[in-house]
Amino acid sequence: MEVAPLAFGGNVFGFTVDEPTSYKLLDHFFEAGFNLVDTADGYSRWKPGNKGGESETMIGKWMKKRKNRDKVIIATKVGTDMGGGNKGLSKKYILQAADASLKRLQTDYIDLYQSHFDDLDTPVSETIEAYATLIKQGKVKAIGASNMSPERLLESLQFSEENNLPKYQTLQPEYNLYNREKFEKDYQPICRDNNLSVINYFALASGFLTGKYRSEKDFSKSVRGSGMHKYLNSRGYRILNALDEVSKRFDSTPAAISLAWLMAQPTIAAPIASATSVEQLNDLLKACDLPLDKKAIEKLNEASSY
Secondary structure (H helix, E strand, O other): OOOOOOEEEHHHEOOOEOHHHHHHHHHHHHHOOOOEEEOOOOOOOOOOOOOOOHHHHHHHHHHHHHOOHHHOEEEEEEOOOOOOOOOOOOHHHHHHHHHHHHHHHOOOOEEEEEEOOOOOOOOHHHHHHHHHHHHHOOOEEEEEEEOOOHHHHHHHHHHHHHOOOOOEEEEEOEOOOOOOHHHHHHHHHHHHHHOOEEOOEOOOHHHHHHOOOOOHHHHHHOOOHHHHHHHOOHHHHHHHHHHHHHHHHHOOOHHHHHHHHHHOOOOEOOOEEOOOOHHHHHHHHHHHHOOOOHHHHHHHHHHOOO
16 A cells, blocks of 8 residues: 555544535645545544544545545544443454444545554454454455554564464554654564554644744643643753754754654654644645755754653
């Protein structure tokens, strides 16, 4: 499966982005030559009044209107708590949840179906066998994992290998200039050894790496602002200063530079980033035309070292 080097994060659809705006953003993203949209059945259940599935529903309506399903790579997920005991990675639940996602997306197949959160009460064998059933039925093309321990990920890969069953092809971890250590130490070697493509979330550290949060008075700038406390420390400021310096040299922005740094890292296929306006989206898309040189990457590596 060939994807452009940036994925649109559908977690904003039905949360901070309404339906008409979602169409505008998706139109702009695809007209610019991109094709991967990441979503989940649980998006955006956390918003008061929502029940989950809002993001998939908006994407499904958009694809139906544009008649472009064959040009879109849809990555969605299963496993998150949908209420009423509907959660986990048991075979019975995965088969049921996949049908619900297909209905909301108004399609008969999912390009990439991912385990959203691990379910320690279900053996990895049962989960993999459920995915094998969906692939055999033509409802799913490939599978991926997210928020899974390195041990369970390796166990899943080994089970698939030994039983000649579909293997996870992708990993969706948290990874950005600020949060590097866990992925680079615990997961990147597994991804290299098993040829897993990484589509990482929180690519901009919930917006911190855009440079718009530099003190507590900036926290009111968005709904995510209240979570910025953890980044405003000496290391966070060091990273922002390096981003400012590199941005200036490349006549770009901290957000685009942060994404370009990710795109230059081994195993990364496409960072996931969200936008709530076309202006924001244009800023993110610039990253793909920014082949950072060795000097810039070293500067950012040093500033963000752990």
